[in-house]
Amino acid sequence: MKSLLMVLSLAVCAGAADDTKVTTLMTKALAGIPGKEAMMVTVEYAPGAISSAHRHNAHTFVYVLEGSVVMAVNGGKEVTLGPGQIFYESPDDIHTVSRNASKTKPAKFLVIFVKDQGAASTVPVKK
Numbered sequence: 001m002k003s004l005l006m007v008l009s010l011a012v013c014a015g016a017a018d019d020t021k022v023t024t025l026m027t028k029a030l031a032g033i034p035g036k037e038a039m040m041v042t043v044e045y046a047p048g049a050i051s052s053a054h055r056h057n058a059h060t061f062v063y064v065l066e067g068s069v070v071m072a073v074n075g076g077k078e079v080t081l082g083p084g085q086i087f088y089e090s091p092d093d094i095h096t097v098s099r100n101a102s103k104t105k106p107a108k109f110l111v112i113f114v115k116d117q118g119a120a121s122t123v124p125v126k127k
Contacts, residue, residue, distance in 0.1 A: 024040075054122050065109055
C-alpha cells in the first residue's frame with residue numbers, strides 16, 4: 001500500500017497520467033542507517049510532458065536514460081540533460097522545473113531517493 005501511495009504521489013506531481021509513467025523498481029531499507037531507505041523508480045515523460053513544482057524530502061539522484069529533460073531547483077539555473085547525464089536534489093530543494101525538452105520525442109530517467117522509511121517520495125508544492 002505504501003508503494004502505491006508513493007507512486008500515486010509521483011504521478012500527481014508529474015502531471016496527467018497520460019503524460020507521465022512512473023515505475024517503482026525497488027524500495028529497500030538501508031542496513032546500518034536506521035530509519036532510512038532507498039527507492040528506485042523510472043520516470044517516462046511523453047513528448048512535451050511537464051511536472052508541477054514539488055519537493056522530495058530526500059536525497060534525489062537523477063540519471064537520464066533516453067531523450068532529454070530540463071531540470072531546475074528553486075534558485076538554481078535550468079539545465080538540459082541528455083542520456084548519461086545526472087542531476088541531484090537535496091532534501092531541502094524545491095524542484096521548480098522538470099519537463100521533457102522535446103515536444104516530439106519521449107524521455108526516460110532513473111531516480112534514486114534516499115529518504116525516511118515509509119515517507120512519500122514526492123510532495124506537491126503550491127506556488
